[in-house]
Amino acid sequence: MADRSLRGTGLGAKSFEDEAGVEFAARQEVGYDCPRQHHFTMVFSAEADIPALWECPRCGGESLRSDGERPEAKEEKPVRTHWDMLRERRSIAELEELLAERLTLLRAGELGSTAFTRSARPSKKTA
Template identity: 85%
Template sequence: MADRSLKGTGLGAKSFEDEAGIEFAARQEISYDCPQKHHFTLVFAQEADIPALWECPRCGAESLRSDGERPEAKEEKPVRTHWDMLRERRSIAELEDLLAERLDLLRSGEVGPPQFARPSRSKKSA
């Protein structure tokens, strides 16, 4: 019983399972070259889609596959801003009318903080 004890091993640190009879998945090694002259190799499954770019583990730069396979250029849409989306819904004339309405409400004190309201101009009788 003493020769079967597992003294000195951490929990979950090591597997004592035998690798006999286990068939591993087919693998392939792919090399990448970094613009900073770093070279590294990664292991992928044989049927995996291999990325053309990978982040360099040493410097973080985008590395290209050593076999020279370039990534496909993706068609990028231009970024739509809030202004672009607003202009799809309203014309400049409509926006100017809305702005004038909101400024009138703000100046009259009906909306917004009280410090933006214009003081009423009442004439004092003497």
């Protein structure tokens, strides 16, 4: 039992290496200010692109950088409706022509809901 040199140490829990001779990567601290008057700093690599917005660790609000850099406004596309997509494919004259054709078919009884076509069929009940 006396041959165990690691007795009493948790394997993997402790590192026996020291930091002598280790060169750490260059870092920078960036401060952020929350709208609720919270101030905090984050550490980033010197080569990293620093975000203008960061989530506040206390309240979860969007915090801006303390140095005053504002995020770039993203260009938002307007919402495309069904009508907008239809107008990309057809002109108003084509749509009016299609409407007239469909109304003619509907009035002639060739188009309609399934309720109309079911009532027109004879029933198949046998007594």
